[in-house]
Amino acid sequence: MYKIEVNESKKAFIVIVDGFIQEEEGMQFLTDYKSNVSKVNPKEYSMIIGGENLVVSKQEMLPVLGQAISMYMDTGFKKYFGTYPKSAIAKVQLSKIVKEKNFDVTFKDSVSEILEIL
Template sequence: MYKIEVDERKKSFIVMVEGFIQEDEGLQFLSDYKSNVGKINPKEYSMVICGEGLVVSKKEMIPVLEQCISMYMDTGFKKYFGTYPKSAIAKMQLSKIVNEKNFEVVFKDTLGEVLSII
């Protein structure tokens, strides 16, 4: 499950993801992401990726996660923030991808903490 919000006051583009993302839901996410990004100037916004509710991804889904990170980076937001999954294994998976991609993202424990520093 996912949800995309644009907070014009905070100039933040918020993506909340939890559970498993199935292929059909992933395709819908890409469409929604592009549609919402098209409504703003990403260089003026910070992206917030809320992953607290993410669960461990199957091995075959790792490349999809890598592609999402690349897409986020290519969008060119002003800054990137995130929240780590509560699952220790999901956190390790995400950390590995972030490090391999050299994705410059500031992680906090909760969305509230992220929004307080934007």
């Protein structure tokens, strides 16, 4: 499950991901992401990726997560923030992909904490 929202006052593009993303839902996410990104100027916005409730991904879904991170980077947001999953294994999976992609993202404990500093 996911949610995409734009906080215009904080200039934040927020993506919240919960649970386990199925392949079909991933395809719908891409469509929704592109639709919402087209409504903002990414160079003026920070992206927040809230993943506290993300769960362990199947091995075959890890490349999809990597592609999502590449897509975020290619969008060209001003800055990137994220929250680590509560699951230790999911955190390790995400950390590995972030390192492989050389994704310049600042992690905080919660989306609300990130919004406070924007």
